[in-house]
Amino acid sequence: MAQQLATWTQLTKRSALQDMLELTSGSEYISFGLGLPNAEFFPTEQLARSANEVLLQQSNILQYAPPTELLKQQIQLLMGQRGVHCSTSQIFLTAGAQQGINLLARLLLDPGKTVLSEEVTYTGFLQVLEPFQPRILTVPTDPVMGIDVEQVEKILQTEERPACMYVIPSGHNPLSYTLSREKRQRLAQLAAEYEVPIIEDDPYGFLEYEDIEIPAIKSFQSDWVFYVGSFSKILAPGLRLGWIIANEEVIEKLSIAKEATDINTTTLTQQIAANFLQKDEFTKHLLYLRQEYSSRRNCMLDHLSARLGEVGSWTSPTSGIFIWVRFPEYINTMELFRESITTEKVTFFPGNVFAVGQNQISTSSIRLNFSFNNHDKIDEGIARLSRLVKRHI
Amino acid sequence: MAQQLATWTQLTKRSALQDMLELTSGSEYISFGLGLPNAEFFPTEQLARSANEVLLQQSNILQYAPPTELLKQQIQLLMGQRGVHCSTSQIFLTAGAQQGINLLARLLLDPGKTVLSEEVTYTGFLQVLEPFQPRILTVPTDPVMGIDVEQVEKILQTEERPACMYVIPSGHNPLSYTLSREKRQRLAQLAAEYEVPIIEDDPYGFLEYEDIEIPAIKSFQSDWVFYVGSFSKILAPGLRLGWIIANEEVIEKLSIAKEATDINTTTLTQQIAANFLQKDEFTKHLLYLRQEYSSRRNCMLDHLSARLGEVGSWTSPTSGIFIWVRFPEYINTMELFRESITTEKVTFFPGNVFAVGQNQISTSSIRLNFSFNNHDKIDEGIARLSRLVKRHI
DSSP, rough: GGGOOHHHHSSSOOOOHHHHHHHHHHHTOOSSSSSSGGGGGSOOOHHHHHHHHHHHOOOOTOOOOOOHHHHHHHHHEEEEEEEEOOGGGEEEEEHHHHHHHHHHHHHHOOOOEEEEEEEEEHHHHHHHHHGGEEEEEEEEEOOOOOSSSSHHHHHHHHSSSSSSSOOOOOOOOOTOOOOOHHHHHHHHHHHHHHTEEEOOOOOOTTOOOSSSSOOOOOGGOSSSSSEEESTTTTTOGGGGEEEEEEHHHHHHHHHHHHHHHHHOHHHHHHHHHHHHHHOHHHHHHHHHHHHHHHHHHHHHHHHHHHHHHHTTTEEESSSSSEEEEOOOOOOHHHHHHHHHTTTTTTEEGGGGGBBBSOOOOHEEEEEEEOSSSSSHHHHHHHHHHHHHTTTOO | OGGGGGHHHHHSSSSSSHHHHTTOOOTTTOOOOOOOOOGGOOHHHHHHHHHHHHHHHHHTTTTTTOOOHHHHHHHHHHHGGOOOOOOGGEEESSSSSHHHHHHHHHHHHHHOEEEEEEEEEOHHHHHHHHGGGOOEEEEOOOTTTSSSSSHHHHHHHSSOSOOOOOOOSSTTTTTTTOOOHHHHHHHHHHHHHHTTTEEEOOTTTBBBBOOOOOOGGGGGOOSSEEEEESSTTEEEEEEEEOEEEOOOHHHHHHHHHHHHSSOOOHHHHHHHHHHHTTTTTTHHHHHHHHHHHHHHHHHHHHHHHHHHHOOOOOOSSSSSEEEEEEOOOTTOOOHHHHHHHTTTTTEEEGGGGEEEEEEHHHHTTEEEESSSSOHHHHHHHHHHHHHHHHHHO
């Protein structure tokens, strides 16, 4: 059978996410690995009420249906917080951000094309690229300063025009940086100037802990930036809801690709979310999430300082759910990870998982998630991590 | 922007489904066009109860999660009715049959490969193929006898090995035939002999009106047949739930493709469906659906006989939700359709929509759906269709 399968299937193994989910599901593990929100913060009772209301009051809720206008209106309002002003006809509903990225790639890429990406980036984007086997032009990046915009410009000046560039400007996954307003503005200009669409992946843009609220790149350039949003981190991933904001020409093509992919997004969860968002409890919910997650972030930063201050350095993210930790160069975090599975039983993603090709900044680094565990678990997990690392110093 | 988009986007227009949905949403239309189940038959109250139970009793219901084992077990039981005996590790959950087909195509196709298809087939399959731009080897087919299996063998003997063949053996969309046991068995043999995987698309296999219950092709060949199932027609499309049955080697590759596509299938609707199916009311529900839909089929057949007996011929399907109607060759049903939009306001799909390339059997034919409308609407709709056609005789 194997030789009958498409080429990309020979080049790839079972997903790290699936492996990690299984590996760390036992209660003996403390997982800083996956980028999971905390299920205790989901407004489950309110969503149950909404489910009941929409199922019993709306007759066509379980039928095939066009995207829910009410949900688009709520997203339109929400996007004001990201500085993006658009009409509902520029909003396209998806089954989460991953599908948004996947549909956009299908729209923008022909096999063998070129793509511009940071040298360290979200693995889900790289998975999306696999069937197209593109040439990837990598740009240097930094856990604090973010993508090197000057290098982006240099590449655009000298190389074949890429089919798209991919950026995660807020609470970057995995590096955790939040890009400055100036860099966003400049990226937006470059996209328009060189006519290269930006896929702006913004699942963490609403999780902002310092009230800086830097607008989305999309707010600076409406045509050449495709904004990808998600309810997974701010409401609940189990609803599988996200959105794309793009111009109407692109939306029309997206609707073709979407229909071929899965006909339409789950109508039931669209309606549940719309019903909940309409009740105006969402602003309160978002504030609550910001408070809780920033408190967990602070907790993890405190424990890192107390236990690993002498052997590592890390970011202090202003948004998102990750901290990027760097150890001395002689520490290989992939080996650290393998050792941890059988010894300390604390899990994390080694930096190399996110590397596009070989690079320096990832082999001695790890990504830690701070949203999933409570304060006690964070304390215990960082203690375990500290023991693990110190055996290698 | 347009010249930056992938090649396939230049070759395709907005989907017929979307257009039809908008076109015929007004109450002045009677739609026999789309393949919609009837929303009155959805067990909405029971599903609302299930939604409430799973949301309030299970803590992790809205988190990212691996596929629901309980739902796989229910599917495993259900598949016994289609003669397929498999383990739950051979069941892969999808967001509906369309996603199943899409993921399998991604697994089986490299760009420019060859695919084997009937000359008249489901448009959703053709949409899935678009990004790959394959060469399509077409096989003759017939509204009553179905796919010409001898021709399939001849093509397999003489042509380059196709990446897959696509078949809809029960209640074929759009032709409405149900393939004989012998032809299924032969197709299964050919798949194994020539090592060409069959995508067996079976959304209507459980809607069987004559108690013949011909087993799925998958039941005759476990390795080279990938079975695609769906809850859209037998429970509710708004849940977006379907499944693939394949061997574990393929399941592993599917899980990689799925993660890149949308991470995972909506956990909430998986759990709602599992909860409902477990309660054992589903067998009753399925019998009820068969009764109601066969009664609508009979109603439509009666009205066709009464009003169009002299000018057309049609199938008497034993399963599914469609009837295929053929008019004299001088009638172009695409023109008929256009005329109907402004005059009689009865909608249907002209046969040409489903044609792969040029062929005789589709230009004077139409596909009628009988599941969506009640008896009165069917009566009125066929009366309108009759007036429309008779103006051209």
